[in-house]
Amino acid sequence: MDKRLFLALLISGLCSAASALSRQYYFVNESKTWLEAQSYCRENYTDLATVDNMEEMKQLMAAVDPMYVGSLWIGLNKAPPRRWGWSSGESPQYMNWKSSEPNGGDRDGLCAAKYQFSGWVDAECTDVFHFVCYSEWTKKFIHISKQDNWRNAQDYCRQYYTDLATIHNEQEHQNISDLLGSVEYAWIGLFLDKWKWSDRRSTSFRFWEAGQPWSPTGNANCVAVVTTWKGKWDDTLCNTNLPFMCYKAPRHRIVKLIMTSNGQKDLNDPAMKTAILSLIEKKLRKQGAGNDTTLSWREKNGKVFHLRKKRMMENDKCV
Numbered sequence: 001m002d003k004r005l006f007l008a009l010l011i012s013g014l015c016s017a018a019s020a021l022s023r024q025y026y027f028v029n030e031s032k033t034w035l036e037a038q039s040y041c042r043e044n045y046t047d048l049a050t051v052d053n054m055e056e057m058k059q060l061m062a063a064v065d066p067m068y069v070g071s072l073w074i075g076l077n078k079a080p081p082r083r084w085g086w087s088s089g090e091s092p093q094y095m096n097w098k099s100s101e102p103n104g105g106d107r108d109g110l111c112a113a114k115y116q117f118s119g120w121v122d123a124e125c126t127d128v129f130h131f132v133c134y135s136e137w138t139k140k141f142i143h144i145s146k147q148d149n150w151r152n153a154q155d156y157c158r159q160y161y162t163d164l165a166t167i168h169n170e171q172e173h174q175n176i177s178d179l180l181g182s183v184e185y186a187w188i189g190l191f192l193d194k195w196k197w198s199d200r201r202s203t204s205f206r207f208w209e210a211g212q213p214w215s216p217t218g219n220a221n222c223v224a225v226v227t228t229w230k231g232k233w234d235d236t237l238c239n240t241n242l243p244f245m246c247y248k249a250p251r252h253r254i255v256k257l258i259m260t261s262n263g264q265k266d267l268n269d270p271a272m273k274t275a276i277l278s279l280i281e282k283k284l285r286k287q288g289a290g291n292d293t294t295l296s297w298r299e300k301n302g303k304v305f306h307l308r309k310k311r312m313m314e315n316d317k318c319v
Contacts, residue, residue, distance in 0.1 A: 023056065023247045025049055025063040027072070031241035034222040037073045038198050041246035047199040048075030049245035052089045054158060057207055060245055061231045069227055071234065073244035075198035076223035078235075084112070085204020087154050087164040087189035088134075096120055096173050104192075111150040112190035114176055116183060120190070125150040131187035132165040132176055133157035141165050141172075143179045143186070151210065153187045164189030195223065208233050267305040273297055 026045060028037070034048075041048045051057050051074065064072065084092055084102075098119035104110045111125040114132065123129075131153035133142040142161060144153070150164075157164045165188045167173050180186050193204055209226065213235035222238040225231055225245065236242075257280070265272055277295050297304040 023050070023059075023250060025060045026246045026248065027064050027068070027243065028246055029065060029068065029243045031243060032073075033241060034073050034077065034236075034238040034244075037242070037244035037246075038075070041075075041198075041244070045246035046249040047247065048073060049247045050075050050197045050199050050201050050203065051207070052201075052203045052205050054163070054205075054207075057205075057231060060225070061227075063245070064225075064227065068243065071224040071226050071236065071240075071242050073222065073224055073242050074233075076195050076233070077198065077238065078194055078221040079196045080194065082192050082194045083204075084190055085193045085202075086166045087157075087191065087204070087206070088162075088166045089203040089205030090166055091202045091204065092190065094167060094169050094173075096167070096170070102192075110192040112188055113185045114173075114180065114188050115185060116177075116180065120188065121185070122192070123185070125191065127185075129153075129185045129187050130180070130183050131157070132179065133161040134163060134165045134189075136162040141176055141179055143183070145183075150187050150191065151208070154189070155210075157189075206233070207231065268303050273304055 028040065030040070032040060038048050049060055051060060060074075084095075086092060096119045098115050098121050101120065102110070102112070102122035104122045109125050110122045112120045113123050113127075113129055115121045126149050128147040128149055130147060131144050131150075133144060133156070134140070135142060144156065148156070154164050165176060167176065167188060167190075176186075176188070191204075193206070195206070197203065209229045209232035212233060213220065213223075215235055215237075220235040220237050222236055222240075223233050224236045224240075224242055226234050267273070267276070277297065281295055300306065
């Protein structure tokens with residue numbers, strides 16, 4: 001798509017839309033099983049808490065009564081099928097597996113590593129490799145040359161940067177290849193996951209305590225935040241009675257948009273509208289909007305875009 005189309009002016013608050021669309025978390029200090037907590041949240045709010053990223057995890061912890069010490073249900077529970085997800089919480093849109101990979105099936109404990117010569121491979125998450133972080137502040141990938149397992153690499157990237165690398169396209173894949181040079185294997189942020197959110201959101205963000213999830217019986221199928229673990233997560237028997245966190249869905253907001261195409265494209269073409277909506281969605285994600293943010297066009301007289309005189313756009317700037 002011609003990027004010149006996106007010399008666009010976003011008006012009526014798109015710059016602040018991300019914060020307006022954030023979830024609101026609520027602490028409920030009543031002890032219930034996971035299913036009882038789910039029913040309570042769905043009746044009184046939207047659902048048990050879903051968490052998309054570290055920023056939302058901080059918001060959730062800020063909503064907990066500071067006098068409470070212990071575990072709290074959130075909306076994550078175990079359910080098939082297993083699927084690949086990014087540590088950042090994004091759903092995979094781009095994949096670059098080496099031929100015959102992934103070949104580890106759907107067993108637990110698989111993570112993805114960048115292979116020097118071609119594509120990605122699946123490996124035991126306990127293996128030790130170099131790893132690649134991503135910094136949201138500098139918009140750069142960072143090669144960490146010490147060797148560690150995938151979980152420790154994730155913790156390191158979240159502590160010092162933003163997260164393990166998420167790869168969106170061939171160019172980013174090549175950038176990481178250039179960064180790694182002769183390094184044979186390096187962890188990226190992709191991992192095989194068997195957990196799902198109560199509200200069916202696809203975000204793959206996880207914040208497990210070291211050694212978790214683990215249970216001696218294998219039937220700890222629900223997830224709790226543990227305040228004494230600085231908010232990290234534990235898999236827990238679903239019939240345990242615990243307080244819990246609910247969330248309320250963000251409110252709807254109408255945002256006006258001015259686009260310019262220099263007369264080269266029909267902005268009302270269905271493919272164009274889909275592409276534009278996708279780019280706006282990515283912009284909101286970078287500004288902190290959760291994966292539950294959904295966008296749609298509002299039509300007038302059967303069209304989304306209507307011609308406006310150029311002089312009307314001069315002061316419509318997003319600051």
